[in-house]
Amino acid sequence: MHTIYIEEGGYEEKTPVITDIRFTLQEGEIIGLIGGNGAGKSTTIQAMLGTLPYVKGEVTLPTFGYVPERPILYDYYTLAEHIHLLVQCSAQPETVQKRAYELASLFKLDTHFEEYPTTFSKGMQQKVMLILAFAPRYSFYIVDEPFMGLDPQAIRALIRLLIELRDEGATILLSTHALDTAEKMCNRFLCLHNGVLIAQGSLQALQQHRDEPLLDIFDRVIDEVTYASIS
Numbered sequence: 001m002h003t004i005y006i007e008e009g010g011y012e013e014k015t016p017v018i019t020d021i022r023f024t025l026q027e028g029e030i031i032g033l034i035g036g037n038g039a040g041k042s043t044t045i046q047a048m049l050g051t052l053p054y055v056k057g058e059v060t061l062p063t064f065g066y067v068p069e070r071p072i073l074y075d076y077y078t079l080a081e082h083i084h085l086l087v088q089c090s091a092q093p094e095t096v097q098k099r100a101y102e103l104a105s106l107f108k109l110d111t112h113f114e115e116y117p118t119t120f121s122k123g124m125q126q127k128v129m130l131i132l133a134f135a136p137r138y139s140f141y142i143v144d145e146p147f148m149g150l151d152p153q154a155i156r157a158l159i160r161l162l163i164e165l166r167d168e169g170a171t172i173l174l175s176t177h178a179l180d181t182a183e184k185m186c187n188r189f190l191c192l193h194n195g196v197l198i199a200q201g202s203l204q205a206l207q208q209h210r211d212e213p214l215l216d217i218f219d220r221v222i223d224e225v226t227y228a229s230i231s
């Protein structure tokens with residue numbers, strides 16, 4: 001289990017955008033990080049990655065796989081060369097290479113190895129990031145908006161992949177606006193609003209016997225904190 005505590009964090013010390021973010025990460029679970037635009041999801045992830053300019057708190061994590069919100073690709077490397085670079089940096093090159101090629105086949109990129117990912121469509125570029133993040137086996141993954149731009153078959157393949165990794169014991173932090181999908185696959189949720197964690201727990205715990213979908217829960221907890229702050 002890992003405990004994350006971000007007392008405050010942001011892009012400059014005098015104006016923190018996230019405060020008092022505290023949660024645990026358990027083995028074998030998918031945790032949904034949800035919140036509206038500007039709620040602080042990416043900022044929280046950056047604090048965990050160690051790339052946020054200002055962080056006060058405690059964030060210690062094991063080595064992890066990371067799918068960024070926007071693809072990060074090399075201009076002059078083909079897909080095969082991107083995979084080769086990953087394999088070269090790996091402690092288990094043969095296993096990683098085999099799995100990368102299996103994932104390329106799963107995401108239907110196996111006829112594009114000699115092409116340059118910077119010329120790929122948005123969804124294809126996202127698939128490259130998924131291949132590179134999931135080819136090595138980690139105990140922990142941070143996955144930021146992974147469904148964006150993917151076609152329905154790829155979304156289904158990714159959901160199955162994440163569930164399979166979770167069932168093998170991995171911990172996955174999944175930031176997403178796809179609440180219908182998150183509702184079906186996440187064990188717990190972290191609900192962010194205005195840089196604050198306004199609720200967290202399993203779907204059942206957050207529903208409070210109301211049998212609401214996740215979107216309604218989210219609207220309700222925002223109303224509750226808004227009402228509490230003005231009354």
Ligand SMILES: Nc1ncnc2c1ncn2[C@@H]1O[C@H](COP(=O)(O)OP(=O)(O)OP(=O)(O)O)[C@@H](O)[C@H]1O
Pocket residue numbers: 011017035036037038039040041042043044
């Ligand atoms: N590079 C930056 N410099 C200054 N402020 C930033 C920067 N990036 C984000 N912010 C601010 O931090 C706050 C939280 O933004 P963040 O990107 O974490 O939200 P988000 O929940 O990931 O939103 P979205 O769903 O739109 O991706 C917002 O007020 C945003 O304007």
